[in-house]
Amino acid sequence: MKAKRCFFLILGLLLAVCGSVSAAPVPLDYGDENNWALAEQEEQKERAADVFLIAPTVSSKDKKESGNEDAEDEEWRRAVKNALAGQLGLFKETAACFAPYYRQATLAAYKASAQKKEECLKLAYLDVRAAFYQYLLQNPQRPFILAGAGQGGEMVVRLLKERSIGRNKKLRRRLIAAYASGCCLSAEEAKNDKGLKLAAGELDNDCLVIFTTEAPATEESPLLPKGRRTVAVNPLNWQQDGTPATRQQNLGACIFDGEGKLLREEKHFTGAYIDRERGTVKVPYVDPGEYRVSYLPAGVYAPYDWQFCFRNLQKNVKDRTTAYLERQKKS
Numbered sequence: 001m002k003a004k005r006c007f008f009l010i011l012g013l014l015l016a017v018c019g020s021v022s023a024a025p026v027p028l029d030y031g032d033e034n035n036w037a038l039a040e041q042e043e044q045k046e047r048a049a050d051v052f053l054i055a056p057t058v059s060s061k062d063k064k065e066s067g068n069e070d071a072e073d074e075e076w077r078r079a080v081k082n083a084l085a086g087q088l089g090l091f092k093e094t095a096a097c098f099a100p101y102y103r104q105a106t107l108a109a110y111k112a113s114a115q116k117k118e119e120c121l122k123l124a125y126l127d128v129r130a131a132f133y134q135y136l137l138q139n140p141q142r143p144f145i146l147a148g149a150g151q152g153g154e155m156v157v158r159l160l161k162e163r164s165i166g167r168n169k170k171l172r173r174r175l176i177a178a179y180a181s182g183c184c185l186s187a188e189e190a191k192n193d194k195g196l197k198l199a200a201g202e203l204d205n206d207c208l209v210i211f212t213t214e215a216p217a218t219e220e221s222p223l224l225p226k227g228r229r230t231v232a233v234n235p236l237n238w239q240q241d242g243t244p245a246t247r248q249q250n251l252g253a254c255i256f257d258g259e260g261k262l263l264r265e266e267k268h269f270t271g272a273y274i275d276r277e278r279g280t281v282k283v284p285y286v287d288p289g290e291y292r293v294s295y296l297p298a299g300v301y302a303p304y305d306w307q308f309c310f311r312n313l314q315k316n317v318k319d320r321t322t323a324y325l326e327r328q329k330k331s
Helices: 002-022 074-088 107-111 114-138 149-161 187-192 302-309 310-330
Strands: 035-038 048-055 095-100 144-149 176-179 208-210 253-256 262-266
Touching: 035 074, 048 074, 048 114, 048 149, 048 310, 074 095, 074 107, 095 114, 095 149, 107 114, 114 253, 144 149, 144 302, 149 176, 149 208, 176 302, 176 310, 253 310, 302 310
Parallel strands: 048 095, 048 144, 144 176, 176 208
Antiparallel strands: 035 095, 253 262
16 A cells, blocks of 8 residues: 555656646747748848847736736737838848747736736746847847847846846857847946856947836836836937937937837927936927827836937937948958
8 A cells, every 4th residue: 555655646746747738838930931921031131140139018908907918819919010010210221120929928917916027027028038049049140139128128138037038159250239128237247257248339339238227207117116226328329327419419310200200300309318217218308298108107117218319319320230241351
């Protein structure tokens, strides 16, 4: 009897282990072209570089209470394409775009417990990481840009933190730059992680441009609680300190609607400076009520980060890519 009881106990443990292994999440199959929102192979013939573009958070119509989006949902996929449409203008003159669908953490997941939120972000990153490796597998030599806003920006930072990417010298030689907005990064993280090298100017390569914008009066936000500080690169003058950029340095804001259609363009839209206490990029001359989104407090402009300095970023993508290609010719 004891031997039989021992056998069933061991069998139960084995089944539990096997069950947990089988339940472990697996990434989407990025060898399947249907799991890519954009994969501009034809455009590679005309453009010397690529951009791996990670979509921002897009809500599905059913307003999921928690967890991750269903990457097969057609309505959600259309919303992702709309969100990407407004961003493509930053890169289309310079780089062919590759943008995966991935099981994003929902807006509700961001409001859940820290543990739940991290579980959802880990699943999202599982997909992003797999998509990036599939991109590298298919494009083993081309120079590339990493880019993402909001949750997409968080995914860019996670990619650079991954040792096999951030500390891969051969791979980093192909990185023109990484652009991440609507997310935060502490000075300690930036200092201690070699993969998170901030841009030191407007033409250096293998670097990270990170920032999130706020109204001057904003003292706390869901992205950055009061008392914490992020690092940033000012997207109007490419400085890391508090040196202010004037409105005249703003080449043009481009404001898009929910379908990625350009509503208007405004030159000299706003200046910008990095706040000494919070490290966020403060933008005066902007009406907090006009640029408020339902899920963020007034004065937190994360969804508009790229739009407020669109022409500056567009030019910088082109300039950094040109500088990269010139350096490659000389090496």
